[in-house]
Amino acid sequence: MTPQVPFPSLFALRHIPHGGLLLEHPSPTNQGSSPPSRPRTLFEKIWQQHEVKAATADHPAVLYIDLHLIHEVTSPQAFDELRRRGLKVRRPDRCLATMDHSTPSLPADAAGAFPYVDDLARKQVEKLVENCRAFGIELYDLNSEHQGIVHVIGPEMGATQPGKTIVCGDSHTSTHGAFGALAFGIGTSEVGHVMATQCLLQHRPKTTAVEFTGRLKPGVGAKDMILALIAEIGVGGGTGQVFEYRGEAVEALSMEERMTLCNMSIEAGARAGLVAPDQKTFDYLKGRPWSPQGQAWEKAVARWRELPTDEGAAFDRVVHIDASRIEPMITFGTHPGMAMPIDDTVPAEIHGEATDKALNYMQFKAGETLIGKKVDVVFIGSCTNSRISDLREAASIFRDRNVAPGVRALIVPGSKKVKAMAEAEGLDQIFRAAGAEWREPSCSMCIAMNGDQVGAGQLAVSTSNRNFEGRQGKGSRTLLAGPATAAAAAVTGVVTDARRLGGT
Numbered sequence: 001m002t003p004q005v006p007f008p009s010l011f012a013l014r015h016i017p018h019g020g021l022l023l024e025h026p027s028p029t030n031q032g033s034s035p036p037s038r039p040r041t042l043f044e045k046i047w048q049q050h051e052v053k054a055a056t057a058d059h060p061a062v063l064y065i066d067l068h069l070i071h072e073v074t075s076p077q078a079f080d081e082l083r084r085r086g087l088k089v090r091r092p093d094r095c096l097a098t099m100d101h102s103t104p105s106l107p108a109d110a111a112g113a114f115p116y117v118d119d120l121a122r123k124q125v126e127k128l129v130e131n132c133r134a135f136g137i138e139l140y141d142l143n144s145e146h147q148g149i150v151h152v153i154g155p156e157m158g159a160t161q162p163g164k165t166i167v168c169g170d171s172h173t174s175t176h177g178a179f180g181a182l183a184f185g186i187g188t189s190e191v192g193h194v195m196a197t198q199c200l201l202q203h204r205p206k207t208t209a210v211e212f213t214g215r216l217k218p219g220v221g222a223k224d225m226i227l228a229l230i231a232e233i234g235v236g237g238g239t240g241q242v243f244e245y246r247g248e249a250v251e252a253l254s255m256e257e258r259m260t261l262c263n264m265s266i267e268a269g270a271r272a273g274l275v276a277p278d279q280k281t282f283d284y285l286k287g288r289p290w291s292p293q294g295q296a297w298e299k300a301v302a303r304w305r306e307l308p309t310d311e312g313a314a315f316d317r318v319v320h321i322d323a324s325r326i327e328p329m330i331t332f333g334t335h336p337g338m339a340m341p342i343d344d345t346v347p348a349e350i351h352g353e354a355t356d357k358a359l360n361y362m363q364f365k366a367g368e369t370l371i372g373k374k375v376d377v378v379f380i381g382s383c384t385n386s387r388i389s390d391l392r393e394a395a396s397i398f399r400d401r402n403v404a405p406g407v408r409a410l411i412v413p414g415s416k417k418v419k420a421m422a423e424a425e426g427l428d429q430i431f432r433a434a435g436a437e438w439r440e441p442s443c444s445m446c447i448a449m450n451g452d453q454v455g456a457g458q459l460a461v462s463t464s465n466r467n468f469e470g471r472q473g474k475g476s477r478t479l480l481a482g483p484a485t486a487a488a489a490a491v492t493g494v495v496t497d498a499r500r501l502g503g504t
């Protein structure tokens with residue numbers, strides 16, 4: 001019997017902009033857990049391998065967690081709770097901590113002191129050092145060559161691997177799904193729970209296959225794919241779901257682009273996003289510090305090859321997007337679903353929701369184009385777009401050009417490793433010569449917790465993932481876009497379609 005799919009009304013009422021890229025239908029069959037001989041999805045395989053105890057009528061399932069990523073913002077109360085109860089971290093070897101949110105993007109002074117924005121930020125970071133030491137957890141602190149944004153360093157270190165369950169007290173944990181890991185954000189009390197038990201109580205999500213058919217046009221990337229998807233299905237379109245991104249356009253993406261895609265799954269409300277592991281995944285992971293080595297590597301790859309969704313496996317829902325029709329995207333409003341092709345005009349409503357309140361905040365009018373709007377700040381960074389490929393894309397536009405007068409351009413690599421790689425290639429020289437600021441790894445202006453802010457009323461083009469009111473600083477106005485669009489805005493001083501500039 002086909003179960004009810006829980007969100008048809010949203011789709012029935014929804015306005016489908018840009019010529020209907022999307023067709024949506026529930027797939028014919030769907031059952032709960034059953035014998036392994038039945039074709040299974042990637043999600044089901046990981047879930048079944050990690051279900052310590054199945055859900056009952058009044059109790060969620062108990063799920064074993066392979067990797068717990070930790071940062072300074074959502075861990076202090078969890079550690080306090082362990083202390084209060086006299087508990088240890090059950091598997092410190094399955095935890096990995098870094099500092100990113102409250103950490104300065106400027107280097108230490110000559111005496112080795114870091115320029116924290118305030119005492120709270122300093123205390124948060126110091127507390128993490130103290131807690132990781134006390135509980136025996138590996139930490140990449142500000143002096144470590146491995147430090148960086150939590151969702152950048154996990155994959156980079158090879159800690160993120162196919163088939164793992166990965167959690168972190170952070171909503172963009174979905175990023176790690178790019179490797180075929182079931183990865184999702186958890187709350188602070190759950191952080192404590194996982195620390196103490198290495199398990200988590202979870203309600204089983206539904207599955208959605210997001211099929212990107214066809215190939216992307218030149219000048220269109222993973223950020224555009226995910227913004228196009230969220231614009232189509234809405235910020236609630238993935239609620240209660242795990243997305244599996246599939247199809248030709250997804251297979252063609254690099255691992256870094258797949259991370260960009262999975263990163264913003266949560267912005268559609270999805271619990272997690274997945275891409276099936278393939279040769280690109282294995283090639284990316286081979287030889288990384290946390291990756292299996294020697295014979296263990298061959299065994300792991302053999303196991304990982306079993307993970308992709310079986311032929312004929314059923315999803316609860318299938319969404320089709322024609323990738324060949326996606327244009328470079330930009331947001332115009334105050335959530336990531338308020339996004340449109342960069343050449344379009346600002347709509348008066350989206351998904352049946354009037355946009356007037358958002359447009360009022362953004363100081364835009366329905367019917368106008370954003371092309372040519374004067375920009376104050378450009379931010380290239382965040383766990384969405386701060387990896388080496390993003391910086392290369394941006395550098396190709398900055399090369400032999402200058403940041404436009406009156407524009408502040410801030411470029412923040414996602415990790416120390418990304419920074420070192422970029423510097424080895426001379427990308428920092430390109431950015432600096434253009435007049436951009438080249439910073440130290442941190443979340444920086446994505447969330448404005450470390451003092452890097454967009455001023456009140458200023459308009460920013462940002463490669464990050466959230467454009468909520470005040471997200472980048474009180475009164476800040478954010479346009480989310482990919483690295484090429486952000487770089488093009490920096491060098492022209494206005495919102496620009498990067499394809500018109502060349503260089504990408």
Ligand SMILES: CC(C)[C@H](C(=O)O)[C@@H](O)C(=O)O
Pocket residue numbers: 073074101169170171172185447
């Ligand atoms: C601070 C943290 C809890 C938060 C999150 O969960 O995502 C942050 O990373 C964000 O991007 O808003």
Ligand code: SF4
Pocket residue numbers: 100101149150151170172382383384442443446447464465
């Ligand atoms: S870069 Fe931004 S979105 Fe990513 S973890 Fe940091 S604050 Fe959250």
